[in-house]
Amino acid sequence: MITILEKSYNYQNNIIGDAAPSGSQSKTAYNATTLTLTQLLNYKKTLAERHNFSALLGHENYYLNSRVLSGNKTGIIALGINELDNFTTIGGLTSYQDTYKMESVFGEVKYNLDQKYFISATLRRDASSKFASDKRWGNFWSAGAAWLINEESFMKSINWIDQLKLRASYGETGSDGSAYYGWQSLYNIKPNNTVPAYYLAAAANPALSWETNKTADIALEFSLFKNRLRGSVEAYKRASSNLIFNVPLPANAGTTSITRNIGTMYNKGIEFDLTVTPVKVKDFTWDFTLNGSVFKNEITKMPTETPTIISGTKQYKVGQSIYQFWLRQWVGVDPQTGSSIYLDDASTAGNTIYTTDINRARFDYSGSAIPDISGGIKNVFTYKSLSLSSILSYSLGGKFYDSNYSALMAVNSSYGKSFHQDVLNRWQKPGDITNVPRVDDTDATNLNAGTSTRWLVDNNFLVLRNITLAYTIPVKYVSKLKLSRINVFASGDNLLYLTPRKGLDPTTSFSGTNSSSYIPSRIFSFGANVSF
Template identity: 30%
Template sequence: MENISLHQRVGRRSVMLAYLLLFLFFQPALAGRAPIRITGKVTDGPSSVGLPGITVQVKGTSTGTVTDATGAYSLQADDNATLVFSSIGYTSVEIAVGGRTVINVPLAEDTKSLAEVVVVGYGTQRKSDVTGATVTIKGDELVKQPVLTATQALQGKAAGVQIISSGQPGSSPVVRIRGTGTALAGTAALFVVDGVLTDDISNINTADIVNVDVLKDASATAIYGSRGANGVIIITTKRGTVGKMTVNYTGNAGFRLPANLVKMANAAEYANYVSAASGNIVSPGTNSTDWYSQILRNGFQQNHGLSINGGTDKSTYFLSAGYYTDQGIVIDNVYKRFSIRANNDFTFNKYVKVGMSASYANGDNQIANLNTAYNDAYRAAPLIQSIEGSKYGNTSVYQNVGNPILDIKNNNNKATDNRLLGSAYLEIKPVEWLTFRSNMGGDWVNQNSRVYNYQFNNDTTTFINAGGNQRNPNSNLSVGNTRTFHWTWDNLLTFNRKFDKHSLTILAGTTAEQYTLTSFTAFRKDVPAAQNLWYIGTGNANTSTNDGTGDKYTRNSYIGRLNYNYNDKYLFTATIRADASSRFPSQNRWGYFPSVGAGWLISNESFMQNQHIFDLLKVRASWGRVGNDRIPSDSYTVTVQPNLAYPFGGGVATPGSAITQIKDPNLKWETTEEADLGVEFTALNGRLSGEINYYDKKARDLLINVKVPSVTGDADGVVLTNAASIRNQGLEFTLNWRGKITNDLSYRIGGNATLNKNSVIGLNGGQPILDGGVGANQQYTTRTDNGQPVGSFYVLQVLGVFQNDADVSGYKNSAGQIIQPSANPGDFKYQDTNGDGKIDDNDREFAGSYQPKAYFGISLGLTYKGLDLSIDAYGNVGNQVYNGKRGFRQNVLDNVERSMAYGRWTSGSGIQTEPAANSGNLQASTYFVESGNFARINNATLGYKIPQVILDKVKVSSVRVFVTAQNILTIKKYSGFTAELPGNPTSQGIELNAYPTTQTYAVGLNVGF
């Protein structure tokens, strides 16, 4: 110190004084700087689905929180802090605050786990936390297919979900989740679109969908109580995201072609068959008409969608419009749909948020008279020319069958519907761990129908030469209008806290809904043929008839759910829903539907940390009950029928009223109880993933008709009551593999399979249900009875074909009686099941059902640089179908299939499977029951993304062109048009007038700006 000069000492002291002054000057400001409140939402990747349970930590501190059920969070931090967003199943993200008060974060999924977010009833959960059986399908996978609804595109993509689709334009497929669980009550799955409950999503543009989440077991669906018995499908549509406005277009256009057509006998083959059947020589002539080719065509289809997306921290928006056209493959058949959507969200402050979703769709369906035309095309003689000059060929020259073309042309059947589906919500978050949400939704539908039948006479001077049953001496017009309105109102409170290793979410609330329907129809004859005069008022007032009906029911519910997670290892879920339905009498109005589930994340245990096979391994088990109230609203109410004539003394009829039906005043809920056990895993660094489920699903107190003593005025002697049980047991398997060969070349392969056993396990005094009538000689073909699947075929057993007279006389019972004494060589030999020496309905046996024993889906994908290829396949095995077309033949002059003409029995042929040429009117037998097994390539799509370096020059963000094909190849045993036959459970699987399977070939374009 002695060596330091005075100047140096003064200098040092001056610097120290300067630092001290600076510190004192800024110290008040530093001391007064308070942490800022930061809010935001964590979402799953590019979608707007909120992620619950995401940890938000201030880096380097112990300060943090977790996101609530909607993905929202709120915490305090310095303006220069860094936030860390992390969760099992997602790649961690660090974001500098930079003075911002709102930070929204999309997290990328970590493919090494199953922790993707899924939508469950009234909320969301991480997939790894779910204890019920659910499956998620991304909207990007569904939009590839040129179909009307997302339901059609689901086919083959989810284990336990059977989709039975029709090629008819405007039609919605049948959905069966884990088998058929009822006989007479409704079987449709429940759809939930942005919180609104509905039974149909044909109004939803597939391009607007982010995710489809399927809730399969009772534990997952119990939160929906009375609506959950048949499974729940939750549709989440796209919402706006923060950022500059983006514009996206997606569309495709192409043609639909008939597939798997049945070959009918030509003129020569027909003449030969009829000659043999009738004993009269029939000349084939010079004409040979293929009637199916006359009513079928290649139909044009197109689908276009345009959307706008964007927003700020305070408000976001998603707007879209779509146009869909499907001509169908039947002449004069076309369906059009125009749809628009608006989804908006507004954040007022950290406490209050509101939003709305609204969609409008207009459907216009020109319906072809396929039911009659298809039957006539099958039966009409090929000898008749379809059109003779200016007139239609008269097919009734040979039999009472109409001209199939005229079946379609002689009427104009049009249906239009306008539908508005929407919801609005208010969300209040007074504190970080508590959220109140009120959601009001509505589904309004207005449908109009108009059927005009032209006047057709057998006057050769007119344009039309109508014959047989096509004569129509008077034109007529039928009009109808149906209006429905369904509203729901949910009020929910969600508590979400994390305490050290404990995570707890509690949901409680109420929900109410009401459905109303009004419908009327009117009819008049002699309405002029000019379309501008197709109104009831222009017809003959003396021929007017009118009718009307309606319906109204309400539900009121209380719901609660608890989700508990300990240390990301042990999971527990409990749910309760109490439902009251006006469809039941007051003493049975309330139903209570509980569920519990537990899960164990084995892969998070310490003893699993050093293994290198499983990335995630979870076992789960659940149990739950759900209900079904889909019965007519007056099922328990006895009504009086007025204006009945009562004869008194002298034969004079006096008008009066009477009770003409028996009803059970104590009807109660159909209840489904289900146990589920599952294993989920990912392995080998995320390349392999899979799931195995076992379920046991019992539906009890099912509605069925029970025989009762006849009473005055009662025609049937049966009453609808709760007296049956149905059981579905099954196994589900899902396996997916993702691999990368090079940095540019990657692939995926996946598949799922479902094994299901369906059986009626108790009618409890109920009468077996006979259904599936085919023609005059086959009054029923199915029987729903104990120990058999619902809607099992119940027919005579064909043992072969009688080869000669000795065969006929030698077929005897144990008592020596000839069983079929009136049979001829070439006739079917039927089994005398009960041994009474005759063939009648008492000899019928069960011969399988339409319900498959197994169904499966396969998916393949390949990506190389900008190229992408995907192939999907679907099929089922172990079921039967009934060839009702053959069973409906009623006349010796009816046409036959080519295989019947060539493969028929003739003397000395030894053929045992096809009878001799006959006039039809055969009894219901195993001859008509065929294998329903099939496998089909559902879709193949090849796409190419234009390189970004090229798009940057024209300021376009993305362009993808693609070609796609639907139903490319079907391998099936069934000889008819299609083995996919939608219908009611007790009569399903009978092909009479099924719309043929169609193939579609289209090109498409996706563009983003």
């Protein structure tokens, strides 16, 4: 059993900012308890020294209970005391809890002949409290096979191949989504002229069921030239059906959305992992690893009643990707007036019309968050007992919607607001050529260009994740201390971010959007690993 307790505090002073002139204090306590019970039975058997069998049978229960208590008060009495009792007016007080349960029964069978031919199969049955009792259980299975080609007799004469393995598999897995109570009607309690009243917060969908992912893959693993070149190449396709989404409802439905199984999509791609040892001499070795991934995503089915669904900066539609941006088409800044210019929705192929009214701006697909290729690079240099390693991650192609930058560039009437330094490049007089509109609070909505291509950037980046220098002290010295091994090291994490904009961390989300977060801090570590 694991219990997690988190507390957060938010004090806002009474001098400047959103809480001025009264000041405010908020406190939130989060408590989560999880319990996992697993029972396993394993069986192994070898017959005639050639036939190797193994089997596994298991049962698992998972339980989660999370509790939240949050309060806010305004009107500070005595400065320097940030307790709720030191504030006069209750701004909000709420508490709630969530409970989630899951039960699974699963089994696996494996067989190999002469450690050369391998087959396996799994079957599992899962039940989730996120579904009604008649939809709760889902059945999922998988099967796989592998062939160790280098063990064949016809490969023995090829001495530059150390290992060659072909494998393939097909399987089905299930996802129960993120909504704990999508199959039930939920109601909120709010005062109606001081009288308690119920209103519909979430519509019930008792037909809600498991989202299913069907994955097929084939891969080749290899080691060549006495292990100087090794790696793998894999191709896969995953089709997801009965996708679980919150679907918008009309205003007369009494609530804004309902959780449904609405559509089908697929992901397909290629992944590779290659390691080469360019230099290997008596005391020095250099290993270089490059891995990468390319893939495509496409929606193949949407419900008839909602053929398109807008979700934030995306619009889901058959033939498009869930990572495709759906944004207003921002063109630039008028050099004569400093206004934001948009492509007018009335534009046609032969007649391009521009507008400064954001409400007339055309929405259109504006590129995808999916990169052309992404992956990592690793170098390891070893000289005797000394080693130096580095890890980088990279991405080429794709788009990123920088909502943090959008918030820092938005001009409005809020006082105590922070701005990005790029605001200094704003339009100021006729003839100015810039990509930052004029500062004018009376026309802020049109000028700020919310949810538009103004905030979309090319998402090419290179991040230096880690550098580590390590030294293993020779055994003849370590043994005198009655120890078996001592390794001392110095390392640095998050040392360099080459990103589309300073301060942008595009690694936070594959969907190409960010939240209020900073680039991870640089961390420098020094230590020793000791074995007794």
